[in-house]
Amino acid sequence: MSELFLRTLREDPADAEVPSHKLLIRAGYVRPIGPGLYSWLPLGLRVLRKIEGIVREEMNAIGGQEILFPALLPRAPYEATNRWTEYGDNLFRLQDRRGNDYLLGPTHEELFTLTVKGEYSSYKDFPLRLYQIQTKYRDEARPRAGILRGREFVMKDSYSFDVDDEGLKNAYHAHREAYQRIFGRLDIKYVIVSAVSGAMGGSASEEFLAESPIGEDTFVRCLESGYAANVEAVITAVPEALPIDGQPEPVVHETPDTATIAALVDWANQALPGATTAADTLKNVLLKVREPGGEWELLAIGIPGDREIDDKRLGAALEPAEYALLDDADFAENPFLVRGYIGPKALQANGVRYLVDPRVVDGTAWITGADEQGKHVVGLVAGRDFVADGTIEAADVRDGDPSPDGAGLLTSARGIEIGHIFQLGRKYTDAFAADVLGENGKPVRLTMGSYGVGVSRLVAVIAEQNHDEIGLRWPASVSPFDAHVVIANKDAAARTGAIELAGELDRLGVEILLDDRTASPGVKFKDAELLGVPWIVVVGRGWSDGVVELRNRFTGETREIAVDGAAAEIAAALTG
Amino acid sequence: MSELFLRTLREDPADAEVPSHKLLIRAGYVRPIGPGLYSWLPLGLRVLRKIEGIVREEMNAIGGQEILFPALLPRAPYEATNRWTEYGDNLFRLQDRRGNDYLLGPTHEELFTLTVKGEYSSYKDFPLRLYQIQTKYRDEARPRAGILRGREFVMKDSYSFDVDDEGLKNAYHAHREAYQRIFGRLDIKYVIVSAVSGAMGGSASEEFLAESPIGEDTFVRCLESGYAANVEAVITAVPEALPIDGQPEPVVHETPDTATIAALVDWANQALPGATTAADTLKNVLLKVREPGGEWELLAIGIPGDREIDDKRLGAALEPAEYALLDDADFAENPFLVRGYIGPKALQANGVRYLVDPRVVDGTAWITGADEQGKHVVGLVAGRDFVADGTIEAADVRDGDPSPDGAGLLTSARGIEIGHIFQLGRKYTDAFAADVLGENGKPVRLTMGSYGVGVSRLVAVIAEQNHDEIGLRWPASVSPFDAHVVIANKDAAARTGAIELAGELDRLGVEILLDDRTASPGVKFKDAELLGVPWIVVVGRGWSDGVVELRNRFTGETREIAVDGAAAEIAAALTG
Incomplete structure (x- = not known):
């Protein structure tokens, strides 16, 4: 060094x-x-x-x-x-x-x-x-x-x-x-x-x-x-389809000022029996989509009202087509799209391609837009009252969603x-x-x-996976050196002994970084911890008693090793 | 393969x-x-x-x-x-x-x-x-x-x-x-x-x-x-200076139509006693030179008439300055420069920097321009009749020029x-x-x-340094493989034996390219010669007699090696 x-x-x-x-x-x-x-x-x-x-x-x-x-x-x-x-x-x-x-x-x-x-x-x-x-x-x-x-x-x-x-x-x-x-x-x-x-x-x-x-x-x-x-x-865990028979017919309600899901849920909880959550509503999002070399076309995506479209999932699902949100001109050109109140009926009547979240299985009943300002329909049943053109994986994924293999929950x-x-x-x-x-x-x-x-x-x-607050800690397979020998004793004999030990380890095939600088032991230890070689050999005060110290940078464990035969013992410890 | x-x-x-x-x-x-x-x-x-x-x-x-x-x-x-x-x-x-x-x-x-x-x-x-x-x-x-x-x-x-x-x-x-x-x-x-x-x-x-x-x-x-x-x-080998004392005074001659060295030499051989060669004339080449960030300045270079300016040497000698030839406007601005008849006198009288070839040593006498249309001066002695501002290594170097160390000739x-x-x-x-x-x-x-x-x-x-007309020939230190084992015998036992031999050589640390393709022996030999691995081991017809052949790609020498112990013998031949 x-x-x-x-x-x-x-x-x-x-x-x-x-x-x-x-x-x-x-x-x-x-x-x-x-x-x-x-x-x-x-x-x-x-x-x-x-x-x-x-x-x-x-x-x-x-x-x-x-x-x-x-x-x-x-x-x-x-x-x-x-x-x-x-x-x-x-x-x-x-x-x-x-x-x-x-x-x-x-x-x-x-x-x-x-x-x-x-x-x-x-x-x-x-x-x-x-x-x-x-x-x-x-x-x-x-x-x-x-x-x-x-x-x-x-x-x-x-x-x-x-x-x-x-x-x-x-x-x-x-x-x-x-x-x-x-x-x-x-x-x-x-x-x-x-x-x-x-x-x-x-x-x-x-x-x-x-x-x-x-x-x-x-x-x-x-x-x-x-x-x-x-x-x-x-992949969304798909619930089982429900029986369609016996489900009540859909009813259109006056729902003034319910262009948002939150307002619609509030209305439903006041106007309808039982508790309604956003998951009971079907939100229809309008996009325009263009295949490579093709023309822009309308695409509607229906997802439960408690979910958001995830841009990454949407992009991946539509690729290689590109997509964009509708602008005012698009809405003006398609007057059947009533913002805040779009429902499957108008979409399908006007030939708009309609993909739904995989959770919208047959037999599920939804509160969704009735295609008129201030009106929603309640009890619109998938597979009876509307049939989508397919499903799309575009809704966001959340902690606690079921795993598609049915084994547990996703985190x-x-x-x-x-x-x-x-x-x-x-x-x-x-x-x-x-x-x-x-x-x-x-x-x-x-x-x-x-x-x-x-x-x-x-x-x-x-x-990133191998460090602590004082420095790096390299796995042996990639560490720049196998062991870091620190001379922490100013005695000339200790220094000579450390250099000899490093030489012996080198001959045993152990790649050695030798800290032979004149710096203080404190500086050297700090550097050794920062550099992160997994094994640190300290030639310090113990030298006069015939021992060196072997430290493990991962566990912090230290052990004393007799100078006699130290190289072989250290080499064995490293590979063991 | x-x-x-x-x-x-x-x-x-x-x-x-x-x-x-x-x-x-x-x-x-x-x-x-x-x-x-x-x-x-x-x-x-x-x-x-x-x-x-x-x-x-x-x-x-x-x-x-x-x-x-x-x-x-x-x-x-x-x-x-x-x-x-x-x-x-x-x-x-x-x-x-x-x-x-x-x-x-x-x-x-x-x-x-x-x-x-x-x-x-x-x-x-x-x-x-x-x-x-x-x-x-x-x-x-x-x-x-x-x-x-x-x-x-x-x-x-x-x-x-x-x-x-x-x-x-x-x-x-x-x-x-x-x-x-x-x-x-x-x-x-x-x-x-x-x-x-x-x-x-x-x-x-x-x-x-x-x-x-x-x-x-x-x-x-x-x-x-x-x-x-x-x-x-x-570096030009510099001749020894000659004594100036006793040399005749320079004489200006009428030399019509001698703007080229060839014409001047022709004139001299008719008009003067003794034989004159181009090497007796002094050609003065005019340039303009600009140091980085400086202004253009005139520079004259005097070289013996049998030499040409070498652009590479000139460029290297002047670096970091750049240079250019004079154009008509430059000559118009400096009427003392008489094209074809430029001599040291006018250059030095007008303060033009003047560098000469190292061969223009004191005491050498030259035929050179007299600064007037159709006139040259004969017997102009360096160190007496003109003193240059220094020397420059700009003349071309030729086979047969003396080496600067005086030991022989340059090639x-x-x-x-x-x-x-x-x-x-x-x-x-x-x-x-x-x-x-x-x-x-x-x-x-x-x-x-x-x-x-x-x-x-x-x-x-x-x-480039190691090939012949049929292919490459790699020195052992860089060859892609140490030896190229060619299976040139369709017999299954020979094939198995060759593969075993290659494996044994590999275990001995010899890097082997094994030609185990179904191609004909002729195709394989041609490829082996083209690829240029320095040693080729042929497992061929000799296999049934218990021998393989070892060829040296450099010398073309071949020798037979007994299959028993072949790997060790080949490995020894490679390192020997």
């Missing part, structure tokens, strides 16, 4: 919000260069490389072959898949000296597809699993939390290519298991959540989320069953996305007509999966 | 000019993605990583500490050193979503200086040697020869920081020796040439050039002494720059006022060196 390029800081950096960011800067692992741009100092780079090594081993173990693409990429392939445009402001674009357009790659689906198409031509060449560990770029609107969400970052992205769906499934499961092994070796607490495939047209997609209160992703899970899903991907939590596995299917192979000759002599369109791990982000995630 | 992501090509790619480019593409090591942009396929990436590993080991061995900066960098630091502008079209520039300027780093002097300034504050922290192995960007005007001159490439750049010149010299020599070890381990044939420091104000700079007929850099060397220098850096050769070491001095530390507290309590400005190795380029350089 007398030579290591390292200065620890006593104070938290002014603009750091989250613990990992504060500690990684204070402990001299990374330094900010610009918004979302960080340099890796020696200790940080060691952690990053160890994580890369683990990722590489597990990718190789499932037959992944490592290749490496440029980060600077021409526009054309991304134009072909429309990602040049779709990525919007998130893409760093630039021009070369001839004025040709380039981008800094966010992910490389296009290039992998084109390369495989270029090299291979027969079904015999598959399955194929390729990956790279590479620097990627995204012009984040709000780079935050240090290396947790940077604009330049290291990612492992892999891509599988198969001639049939069975092959894609195998590749997907192989990656799923590889990711479980990777995150297991990194001692990360994580959940696997169902994710929405969105526009990509894939049939399955899951995210690996590290559990963390500072996570940007909200997910829900059922502690009883282990079910977990992204908010976008939660929400926050996580940080650390991995994503995705059955892409043929989106990209269609874009580039990536066919090979099939076993029957006819062309087969390849099917594809993409799989990502946020490698540099993992440094922050591990720091 | 039945699973390796590899397709070899029988034909040279259409646009490949140099052998390394053709072979690296044909052998499936790299693929073009765009001009100057390449992807690394599995075999190429293995070679690249092995070179990186050797570079890393040797940098660590001289106390280098590895860190890693972003490639995407903010404009401000490069603005401070003017490199944002100086780099011209070679710099990739871009803006982020907020319209802020960024660049893709070509080298990182600014960031290293700022980082060291930010972390360290005392002379006690030095010497310091930092490096990174990183992806760099240069928007080359003519990307060429594949990965030899790409626009995205991997470079090892290191920077030394010291408080005194002695420290800088030590760092420089440590790097020089580390580079010798690196290139030695890579089996590269190279020369170290003196290089011009140019604008950087450093006191010493050398380039490592790999000898290659396709190199873009011309250098000269003296085979007798080992002297070698960049053309820009060649020119071509090379590829693979390394550059540079005593930068205080250019960058001045720009950022990078001071630390000195031993005497006063601030000391740091002094700096920068040192680069073109890591990805080395893959091509090694291929």
Whole structure:
């Protein structure tokens, strides 16, 4: 440490919000260069490389072959898949000296597809699993939390290519298991959540989320069953249909000034027998929706009045279509839409597409708009008085909602996305007509999966899950060193002995950080705690009595070890 | 190889000019993605990583500490050193979503200086040697020869920081020796040439050039002494001064129509006694020169008439000033300049700065312009009839010129720059006022060196120096595999035996590429020769007689090895 390029800081950096960011800067692992741009100092780079090594081993173990693409990429392939445009402001674009357009790659689906198409031509060449560990770029609107969400970052992205769906499934499961092994070796607490495939047209997609209160992703899970899903991907637990026979006919009521659900519920509780809650009302929300390349069309969504539309769930459900709220001109053009009093009747009479929340099952009776100013209808029964065009997962998800597997209740939590596995299917192979000759002599369109791990982000995630108020605490698999030997005794013999001990440990294959500085023991201990190497060997006062101390940075436990044979005993303690 | 992501090509790619480019593409090591942009396929990436590993080991061995900066960098630091502008079209520039300027780093002097300034504050922290192995960007005007001159490439750049010149010299020599070890381990044939420091104000700079007929850099060397220098850096061998006493007085002659050296020599051979050559004439070339931030000023350069001005040498000699030829307006403004007949007399009478070639030593007599249309002066003696303001290294260098060390003659050769070491001095530390507290309590400005190795380029350089007409031939230190086992016998027992042998070799630590494809032996041998693994093990017809064949890809030698104990014998042959 007398030579290591390292200065620890006593104070938290002014603009750091989250613990990992504060500690990684204070402990001299990374330094900010610009918004979302960080340099890796020696200790940080060691952690990053160890994580890369683990990722590489597990990718190789499932037959992944490592290749490496440029980060600077021409526009054309991304134009072909429309990602040049779709990525919007998130893409760093630039021009070369001839004025040709380039981008800094966010992910490389296009290039992998084109390369495989270029090299291979027969079904015999598959399955194929390729990956790279590479620097990627995204012009984040709000780079935050240090290396947790940077604009330049290291990612492992892999891509599988198969001639049939069975092959894609195998590749997907192989990656799923590889990711479980990777995150297991990194001692990360994580959940696997169902994710929405969105526009990509894939049939399955899951995210690996590290559990963390500072996570940007909200997910829900059922502690009883282990079910977990992204908010976008939660499937509503559907109640059983009710018998329609014997239900009273619907009655239209005068309900002046009840354009809000709250006012309607108040009215109902005064005017009708029994207690009414917002969940008894059916709120009809009007949107306009446009498929890619299509025209705007009206869409009505009916959800129980106690729920709100969740923008993320709505967006995911409608993707790839875009949507917008109606403006005054839209209402003027469609006079059958009576704001505050819209009901299924007018919608269906006027051919408006009508999707309802999955809870609106046949036989449920609702208080809803009667399509006239100041009027609602009571006892409108789904499946008898109206039939929706389908259901939509757009209502918000709440703690206490039943799990779709019926095993218990959902609770929400926050996580940080650390991995994503995705059955892409043929989106990209269609874009580039990536066919090979099939076993029957006819062309087969390849099917594809993409799989990502946020490698540099993992440094922050591990720091976020492993720290206390005094510093970092690295799991042994990624710690920059295996043990930190602190010389805390000014005696020359102790110093020489410590250096010898460090040398012996090194020869035993233990990576040692040796604090041979002239600083005080107090300063050295503080730094050792901040840096977070999991084992600290103190060569201190006990030296004259023939003992050194071994401290565990996680448990705080200490034990004395005889100087004679100390190296072997310490090495054994570390691996035990 | 039945699973390796590899397709070899029988034909040279259409646009490949140099052998390394053709072979690296044909052998499936790299693929073009765009001009100057390449992807690394599995075999190429293995070679690249092995070179990186050797570079890393040797940098660590001289106390280098590895860190890693972003490639995407903010404009401000490069603005401070003017490199944002100086780099011209070679710099990739871009803006982020907020319209802020960024660049893709070509080298990182600014960031290293700022980082060291930010972390360290005392002379006690030095010497310091930092490096990174990183992806760099240069928007080359003519990307060429594949990965030899790409626009995205991997470079090892290191920077030394010291408080005194002695420290800088030590760092420089440590790097020089580390580079010798690196290139030695890579089996590269190279020369170290003196290089011009140019604008950087450093006191010493050398380039490592790999000898290659396709190199873009011309250098000269003296085979007798080992002297070698960049053309820009060649020092002219200065002849001894001649006695002035007794030399005849200069005589002005009418020399009509002798505005060219050839015409003047013709005239002299008719009009004067003895033989005259162009080397007896003194040609005065007029330029205008402007120091950074200064005004244009006239500069005259006198060189023997048998030489031409070399633009590269002139530019290097004048740097950081820029220069231009005179136009008609300049001649009109300076009527004392008589085109074709300019002599030292008018130059010096009119206060024009006058620099001469180092061969124009005192006592040499010249035929030169007499500053009047159609007149020259004969016998104008340097040191008597004119005294220049100094000398300049601007004349061209030719094969057969004497070496400056007097040991022999210079010959020119071509090379590829693979390394550059540079005593930068205080250019960058001045720009950022990078001071630390000195031993005497006063601030000391740091002094700096920068040192680069073109890591990805080395893959091509090694291929360029190690190939024959049928393929690549990798030195063992960088070969993607240690040995290539070819199954050239369809017998099931031979196949099983080959797979077992490969497994045994693998357990002995020998990295094996196993050709287990169903292709014909001929196809497999061709591929093995093309891929260039230095040792090829053929499990062929001899299998039934209990022998396999070991081929050396460099020498072509083959020997038979008994199947019993083959693995150990092959492993021994490889390391022997």
